Amino acid sequence: MIVDYHIISTLVEDKPGVLQKVAGLFNRRGFNIDSITVGESEVEGLSRMVITVKADQKGLEQVTKQLNKVVDVIKIKDITKNAVQRELCLIKVNIPNAKARAEIMQYTNIFRAKIVDVSEETLIIELTGDMEKIDAFISLLKGYGIKKISRTGLTAMARGV
Amino acid sequence: MRGGEAIIESLKNMGVKTIFGYPGGQTIPFYDMLYDADMDHILVRHEQCAAHAADGYARASGRVGVCLATSGPGATNLVTGIATAYMDSSPIVAITGQVPTHLIGNDAFQEADIIGITMPITKHSFQPKDPDLIPSMVKSSFEIASSGRPGPVLIDVPKEVQEAELTKFDDSLIDTPGYNPNTKGNIRQIKKARDLIKQAKKPVILAGAGVIISNACCELKKLAEIINAPVMTSLLGKGAIDETDDLSLGMLGMHGRKVSNDYINESDLLIAIGIRFSDRTTGRLDSFVPDTKVIHIDIDPAEIGKNVDVDLPIVGDARNVLSSLNKTLKDYEVSDDVKSWADMIKQKKQELLPRVTYDDIPLKPQTVIKEISDVLTPDSILTTDVGQNQMWAAHFYDTQKPRKFISSGGLGTMGFGFPSAIGAKVACPDDPVVSINGDGGFLMVCQELATVRDYDIPVIAVVLENRTLGMVYQWQTLLYDGRHSQTEFKDSPDFVKLAESFGVNAVRITKPGETKEALASAIKDNEPILLNVVIDSEEALPMLPPGAGINEMIGEYKLEKDVI
Numbered sequence: 193m194i195v196d197y198h199i200i201s202t203l204v205e206d207k208p209g210v211l212q213k214v215a216g217l218f219n220r221r222g223f224n225i226d227s228i229t230v231g232e233s234e235v236e237g238l239s240r241m242v243i244t245v246k247a248d249q250k251g252l253e254q255v256t257k258q259l260n261k262v263v264d265v266i267k268i269k270d271i272t273k274n275a276v277q278r279e280l281c282l283i284k285v286n287i288p289n290a291k292a293r294a295e296i297m298q299y300t301n302i303f304r305a306k307i308v309d310v311s312e313e314t315l316i317i318e319l320t321g322d323m324e325k326i327d328a329f330i331s332l333l334k335g336y337g338i339k340k341i342s343r344t345g346l347t348a349m350a351r352g353v
Numbered sequence: 354m355r356g357g358e359a360i361i362e363s364l365k366n367m368g369v370k371t372i373f374g375y376p377g378g379q380t381i382p383f384y385d386m387l388y389d390a391d392m393d394h395i396l397v398r399h400e401q402c403a404a405h406a407a408d409g410y411a412r413a414s415g416r417v418g419v420c421l422a423t424s425g426p427g428a429t430n431l432v433t434g435i436a437t438a439y440m441d442s443s444p445i446v447a448i449t450g451q452v453p454t455h456l457i458g459n460d461a462f463q464e465a466d467i468i469g470i471t472m473p474i475t476k477h478s479f480q481p482k483d484p485d486l487i488p489s490m491v492k493s494s495f496e497i498a499s500s501g502r503p504g505p506v507l508i509d510v511p512k513e514v515q516e517a518e519l520t521k522f523d524d525s526l527i528d529t530p531g532y533n534p535n536t537k538g539n540i541r542q543i544k545k546a547r548d549l550i551k552q553a554k555k556p557v558i559l560a561g562a563g564v565i566i567s568n569a570c571c572e573l574k575k576l577a578e579i580i581n582a583p584v585m586t587s588l589l590g591k592g593a594i595d596e597t598d599d600l601s602l603g604m605l606g607m608h609g610r611k612v613s614n615d616y617i618n619e620s621d622l623l624i625a626i627g628i629r630f631s632d633r634t635t636g637r638l639d640s641f642v643p644d645t646k647v648i649h650i651d652i653d654p655a656e657i658g659k660n661v662d663v664d665l666p667i668v669g670d671a672r673n674v675l676s677s678l679n680k681t682l683k684d685y686e687v688s689d690d691v692k693s694w695a696d697m698i699k700q701k702k703q704e705l706l707p708r709v710t711y712d713d714i715p716l717k718p719q720t721v722i723k724e725i726s727d728v729l730t731p732d733s734i735l736t737t738d739v740g741q742n743q744m745w746a747a748h749f750y751d752t753q754k755p756r757k758f759i760s761s762g763g764l765g766t767m768g769f770g771f772p773s774a775i776g777a778k779v780a781c782p783d784d785p786v787v788s789i790n791g792d793g794g795f796l797m798v799c800q801e802l803a804t805v806r807d808y809d810i811p812v813i814a815v816v817l818e819n820r821t822l823g824m825v826y827q828w829q830t831l832l833y834d835g836r837h838s839q840t841e842f843k844d845s846p847d848f849v850k851l852a853e854s855f856g857v858n859a860v861r862i863t864k865p866g867e868t869k870e871a872l873a874s875a876i877k878d879n880e881p882i883l884l885n886v887v888i889d890s891e892e893a894l895p896m897l898p899p900g901a902g903i904n905e906m907i908g909e910y911k912l913e914k915d916v917i
Contacts (some may be wrong), residue, residue: 205531213472220473250658257655263477263497266531 197226198252199275199348200243202259203233203267210264214241217262221255223247227279227345238266242347275348277322282308283330284316286337296336303329314339322346354522356484357386357515360448360508363491363524364392369419371395371410371779372448373403377423378463379450382515395779395808398800400427402772404434405798407445409773411438411503412759413734414780415568417495418445424452425463428509429470433766435505436474440763441589442566444503446494447475451511454482468509476504479527484517488524496526501534502653503566534652538669538677545665546624546648547681553622553646554690556582559605562589562762563627563651563671565755570594572675573626579679581687582624583698585613587634588747590627591758595731596751600695602702606634607897608744611910612705614903616698618642626650627671630660631763640902650674708911709749712865715889718742718817721862722749724869725787725815728876733785734759734777738770738794741823744894746789757784768797774812775804785813785876792818792845802855805881813875814852814883815868819890820845827893831907852883859883 204210211230218225226244233240247255252270259265287293293315300307300317303325309316319329323346330341354362360383364372371393376384387394397403400422407418422431428449438445452461468478477497479490487510494506550556564573570593577584577600584594585605594601603610605617614636617623623645628634635641638660649656649663650671657666667674687695709723722745729735731753737743737760752758759777761769774788795816805812826840852859860871862884875882895908 209468209472209478212469216473254655254659257657261502261653261655263529263532 195246195248197244197246197272198270199272199277199346200245200256201269201271201348201350202241202243202265204239204241205264205266206232206237206239207264210239211241213262213264214243214259217258218243218245218255221251221258223251223255229345229347231347244346269350271348271350274351276351277346277348278320279323279326279346280344281319281326281330282316282342283319283333283338284314284340285333286339287313287315288336292336296333299329299332305329354519355382355386355515356481356487356510356517356519357383358390359484359487359519359522360491360510360515361386361390361392362522363488364419366524367492367495368416372419372421373397373406373410373776374421375400375403375423375427377427377450379424379452379512380421380515382512383421383450383510395775395804397772397775398803399798400430401434401768402775402798402801402804404431404445404447405437405766405769405772406776406779407447408434408438408443409736409759409776410780411443411445411776412773413756413777415756416780417498418443418776419448420445421448423450423463424467425465428467429465432471432474435471435507437761437764437766437769438505439474439476441761442503442562443505444498445505446491446498446508447505448508448510450515451480451509453513454511457511468507471507474505475507478507478509480509480511481514482511484514484519485521485523487514487519488522489527492524493527493529497529497532501532501536535654535668536652536670536673538650538667538674540677542665542667543674543677544681546667546678549622549646549648549665550580550624550682551685554688555620555694556580556622556624556691557617557620558582558584559586559617559623559625559628560584560590560593561587561626561628564590564593567627567652567671568755569627569672569675570755572672572679575679576675576682579682579685581691581695583695585617587628587631587762588760589762591747592752592755595753597753599699602698604747605903607636608748608894610705610707610748611906612698612702614906615705616701618645618904620645622646622648624648624650625661626675627652629656632660635661636897636903636905637900704912704914706913707748708913708916710913710916713889714864715887716863716865717892718745718888719749720865721815721817721868721886721888722746724866725789725872726750728869728872729785729787731757733757733787734774734781736760736770736774736777736786736788738788738790739765739767740791740794741827741893742770742789742791742794742817744824748894767794769794771795771798771812771814772801774814775801775810778810778812787813787815787872789815789817791823792816792820792842792848793822796846799851802852802857802881802883806856809881811879811881813872816848816883816885817888818845818848818885819888821890823890823893826890827896830893831896832898848883848885857881857883859885862886
């Protein structure tokens, strides 16, 4: 049984309880959802959910079929193989000294991140990218002391037509 | 028109004549409107039984059953019944009262998030916050409950919505773009099935409840006859084929007929129709049909490949698919191989018929079921509770027509037998309805004796009394060194007096021949009655122990041919 990481994009009706149903189905089949993002889609009244989950192929197929049965779920697609993936992350990092401040600002530039809040002792940095990029940035900042991390979870879109 | 009246009107438009329910604080407005309405209501004595009765009604008739309960505890009491219907794909609509909209989320008196609670056990749910939505939601509930793979739908109606005036009565279906059950069956797959069938030398058909639900029994019989294939069923598939037919082998599974369990793995093609391959039907999966090609026809794509790996899936309504498949098999000729396989199986069936002839006292359950079979006509409906009584009924009773054997399969709900019989009798007032119960399960729902008396519903309740929780007792005997933990009743009620205290006649039966006599006269009297049958507490069917393959039953399988 090979367990892989999957990105599932679903189009659902924008109604109360739908998120609960979708998350509940994953839970029932024993999958732990790594992240789930929900927002409006291109169609009024419909939302798009992007779910990342680790699953074996058979388990994933089963949960996809079960999701398809939910009346409020309109479309489901596994877009793992060919998707633009982005996540937004806010990091509040300590500034122990002026040297550190300069270094952090340098890293921020290299990663094309943005400083969105400045105080004497901390910075808040906003970073967008795929998960690996964000993980890499976070590990660079760890030495300075990270006070808080807030990540949105992955959103993604299949490439091409 | 007010919300509650709109519910009643919409139900009437859907052809509903009877609902099963129990009033409470948040449904008082609805019940006030029901007072003047042309709608029968059966007041059960516990909400769970309203759901089971609606379920029994649905299974017996094929029409949607309706149950009603108040908010909070009333609604949560429906949960077991809703879950039972969900597991067995039974179309019911459950209507619950809810606290007024402005109190929802405030932990108001008798408030429960019943939509949240029932999310994993309903096909869909609605909560009209505007009375104008009621006609559409009721109609859509019926549509969703009864189409595709059927299942329960919940409508949770806040109190003030029941009282509010509608501005218009518009019952157009609610748009559900995500709901399009595939009923047709892909013709290319059907042709591939034809090819597999033509190559097969030892075909077998396994029919589940889906055949009954989609009214495909004629098509099934036709297929079996065209290709001369023996037919096994799951528990809930009983009645998909006339079990007295030569081609019918009987139930497969944990307590299945020996001929089915022994020979399924010898087949080279399994045509499984409307079945979900429950663990109770298949035994250990890796020793279930390991060398057999499998065609799986089911309306629910999620059932394909869920448990058993399938060589050829066909997603569609069993009736549609079988009728197309039969057409493609017009030129099918039964080969010598197929014929000798079928002949061999038919002969084995006769040799392996289970023993039902006994003259023991205490009574053997086999005798009781045999006597019931002798009296009942093919149109009679048999409902069962759960446990040994259920397996004895399933094993020894030959069901001849669809919708005549009603049982809680998936959820295995004790307490299902008696209230589901009430629903079945309301649906089919002209057919005798007998429910077979154990003394454990019957006590969970015995208060419904008041209901059958109150409404003169002539249900015949058989209570097999062995003063044990027999199924668990049996497992403890076979698998836990006979340590009968909490499965023996030190004392039991006098079931005859119990029934009589409700004004229901009752007979105590202890000897062979008495069941037959009492049942025949009960059917003639057409009155509710309880038959309290005292049986041998040590009698147990052979079974598959957990983890065993389908042909590895333990326990002695007694054969009718060995009766001297």
